[in-house]
Amino acid sequence: MAAMATTLTSSLSKTQFFDNKSSFHGSAVPTRAAQPIKSSSQNPSITMSAAPYNLDSFKFQPIKESIVAREMTRRYMMDMITYADTDVVVVGAGSAGLSCAYELSKNPDINIAIIEQSVSPGGGAWLGGQLFSAMVVRKPAHKFLDELEIEYDEQDDYVVIKHAALFTSTIMSKLLARPNVKLFNAVAAEDLIVKGGRVAGVVTNWALVSMNHDTQSCMDPNVMEAKVVVSSCGHDGPFGATGVKRLRSIGMIDSVPGMKALDMNTAEDAIVRLTREIVPGMIVTGMEGPTFGAMMISGQKAAHLALRALGQPNALDGTVKTAQPELILASAESDVIVDA
Numbered sequence: 001m002a003a004m005a006t007t008l009t010s011s012l013s014k015t016q017f018f019d020n021k022s023s024f025h026g027s028a029v030p031t032r033a034a035q036p037i038k039s040s041s042q043n044p045s046i047t048m049s050a051a052p053y054n055l056d057s058f059k060f061q062p063i064k065e066s067i068v069a070r071e072m073t074r075r076y077m078m079d080m081i082t083y084a085d086t087d088v089v090v091v092g093a094g095s096a097g098l099s100c101a102y103e104l105s106k107n108p109d110i111n112i113a114i115i116e117q118s119v120s121p122g123g124g125a126w127l128g129g130q131l132f133s134a135m136v137v138r139k140p141a142h143k144f145l146d147e148l149e150i151e152y153d154e155q156d157d158y159v160v161i162k163h164a165a166l167f168t169s170t171i172m173s174k175l176l177a178r179p180n181v182k183l184f185n186a187v188a189a190e191d192l193i194v195k196g197g198r199v200a201g202v203v204t205n206w207a208l209v210s211m212n213h214d215t216q217s218c219m220d221p222n223v224m225e226a227k228v229v230v231s232s233c234g235h236d237g238p239f240g241a242t243g244v245k246r247l248r249s250i251g252m253i254d255s256v257p258g259m260k261a262l263d264m265n266t267a268e269d270a271i272v273r274l275t276r277e278i279v280p281g282m283i284v285t286g287m288e289g290p291t292f293g294a295m296m297i298s299g300q301k302a303a304h305l306a307l308r309a310l311g312q313p314n315a316l317d318g319t320v321k322t323a324q325p326e327l328i329l330a331s332a333e334s335d336v337i338v339d340a
Helices: 065-082 097-106 142-148 164-176 245-249 264-273 292-309
Strands: 085-091 112-116 135-138 158-161 181-185 187-196 200-206 221-231 278-280 281-282
Touching: 085 097, 085 200, 097 112, 097 135, 097 164, 097 292, 112 187, 112 221, 135 164, 135 292, 142 158, 142 164, 142 292, 158 164, 164 181, 187 221, 187 245, 221 292, 264 292, 278 292, 281 292
Parallel strands: 085 112, 085 221, 112 181, 221 281
Antiparallel strands: 135 158, 187 200, 200 221, 278 281
């Protein structure tokens, strides 16, 4: 989860705040009469226009129920056939996974499948933290928001998106519109495919089946081969701890560290620095703990690590330029998993 800053500062005068005699001991909250915080852009004016149909006597075109069933089934099964063998599988559609897939999808020659156990992708990025809606992003990660054209309120060293769902819905809408991306939500990654000491894909099943293995007769899984697997599944699920628990259980890594006490100034840089190919064919990205900027940039770095593994131009080798060149950090040589 992203943590919330405990202290806010402002240059507004005391007369613009609520009564300072309140029992609230933090910085006072500005009233609606306060001067607006500097924003990344001005809100466009909204004009009403008539609907392109008559709302008083609206009627849908006729359709057979079987057509609906066939369209959904045919298209989904074709996607399963197409992505049974793909370039990159991203496990976990949270902020890091979505950022990774978005960055990867800029290369039209790379096919990306996203596996998300939940019906609703986005992970913890629908809220800023503790059920609060605002999302804090530390600079210079705000440049990624500029690329996505997401408005924010700007402070000295960080920016604030008015609702975390604005980031999540925006990046998803842009990402899923691309022809080389498919999101398989309500699908669980139950295991890894490992061949010759290299991760070569994931073992999948419907999420509801995975949740009911103990209550039903045997329901065997499916598979999805991939040249690169990117794990951004955080702590939950059979992978856990950014997808490395399974690697330890089969002897491909020695240990899976736990989370330390929160220190944002250490954690965010560490998460980006330690985003890397942990074993051949598998890249780890993201983790709980800091604000969301680390998730976004960690995902971007994971994408360029995947591009490098695929022999494609990437920012890490300097063979391609990015919109935020200073955000893609060099791959760290360390045996320590992201431990923030």
